[in-house]
Amino acid sequence: MSAQLANWDDLRVFLAVARAGSLAGAARRLGVNHSTVFRRIAGLEETLDVRLFERLPTGYALTAAGEETLGIVERIEADVTTLDRTVTGQDLRLSxxxxxxxxxxxxxxxxxxxxxxxxxxxxxxxxxxxxxxxxxxxxxxxxxxxxxxxxxxxxxxxxxxxxxxQFAIYGAADYCAAHPGADLTQHDWIGFDSAHAPLTRQLDKLLPGMRPAVRSNSVACAVRLAKAGIGLAVLPCAVADLEPGLTRVAELPEAFGLxxxxxxxxxxxxxxxxxxxxxxxxxxxxxxx
Known part of the structure; x- marks a missing residue:
């Protein structure tokens, strides 16, 4: 491995790829495009004169040298961020x-x-x-x-x-009119994936065994799905109460709040x-x- 020092920006890109396991995931994390990440990794490997990643169909996997480099770079990252926080923490400017x-x-x-x-x-x-x-x-x-x-x-x-x-159960007016008096377990539901883990855990307690007709990782999307009449959704009142076309179908226990x-x-x-x-x-x- 070359003794040349790598640019810290290149090392940040290396960390992002190692943690995301792909160029695309690293690019999203860093807010840059895919080709920039590719160039940075190629340049870093050339500087260090070592192959850091195996290019696999499923993504980028660290080589043995990459694993060793990761440990070193994470220690550097910890020192850099400690310095950054310490200095920033003393900044008294309102700018x-x-x-x-x-x-x-x-x-x-x-x-x-x-x-x-x-x-x-x-x-x-x-x-x-x-x-x-x-x-x-x-x-x-x-x-x-x-x-x-x-x-x-x-x-x-x-x-x-x-x-x-606070949360409540919401549905579109047309959907509610078409399912008058139905038990909650008989409705179609709009659910959430693991990105909203605290909310999904509460839903599992409220409606055990409920299988949503549609799942989303976005509450904004769930609002649109509910307004489209797909089914009922548990939504935050601070958001859903402001949405025309949504009706509050049922209240939830206070313990449901997050x-x-x-x-x-x-x-x-x-x-x-x-x-x-x-x-x-x-x-x-x-x-x-």
């Missing part, structure tokens, strides 16, 4: 970029409603909203703030419980721009629940 990640049910509903007012208050802070069901890693600075649901947040993160997101959290890494909690976002969003989102 710069704050990256927020949220699943679609929150980003398309409660979160979006308040960002205009935040921008009026803090014009020097640029917000970057990452919408998706993939859990971005706060420790590796893939995001600064995570808006998450679930009644037990990770112990490694700090943050604030905003309140409880806590809403604003989370960040401990090293970033005192960064002025991140604290400003947390201080603003906590009461603003609580009003929407």
């Amino acid at each position: 710069g970029t704050v990256r927020i990640t949220a699943i679609d049910m929150l980003a398309f509903g409660p979160l979006a409603d308040h960002l205009g007012r935040f921008r009026d208050m803090y014009p020097g802070i640029e917000l970057e909203i990452v919408v998706g069901n993939e859990t971005l890693n706060l420790s590796r600075r893939e995001t600064d703030i995570a808006l998450r649901i679930g009644n037990t947040p990770p112990e490694t993160l700090v943050g604030r419980r905003v309140g409880q997101l 806590d809403l959290w604003l989370l960040t890494h401990e090293d970033l909690r005192h960064t002025a721009r991140i604290r400003a976002v947390l201080d603003f969003l906590t009461p603003a989102l609580a009003e929407s629940l």
Whole structure:
């Protein structure tokens, strides 16, 4: 292996491919195109004079040299991100970029409603909203703030419980008219995949053995499916109550609710721009629940 030092950006691409197992997955994680990832990996292998990945029909698999490199690069990553968090945590300016990640049910509903007012208050802070069901890693600075649901947040993160997101059963008016008085178990259902694990666990308790007619990884898609009359769906009230064409069919027990959290890494909690976002969003989102 060559003793030349590799560019850190190339090592970041290497980590993304190793973790995703494919160029396409790494490209999505990094926000670049497929060809950029390919060039970076090829360049890194040329610099190090070693083959890091086996190109397989199913994706990219680490070679023995790649496995060894992964351990080294992950240690470098830990040092770089610790330095980054430490320095950023001492930043007292109300300016710069704050990256927020949220699943679609929150980003398309409660979160979006308040960002205009935040921008009026803090014009020097640029917000970057990452919408998706993939859990971005706060420790590796893939995001600064995570808006998450679930009644037990990770112990490694700090943050604030905003309140409880309430759910109810919804359906289109035409669908409900065509199935008057039907028992819940007799309806067609719109369900969710493992991307919404806290919600699917609650659904399994409510309707054990229920097999959805359609599943989606997106609450926004589930809303559209329900409005199209595909079946009933359990949806967050803060989103579904605002949708014309949806009728609240039944209430759910209070225990069905899921806590809403604003989370960040401990090293970033005192960064002025991140604290400003947390201080603003906590009461603003609580009003929407």
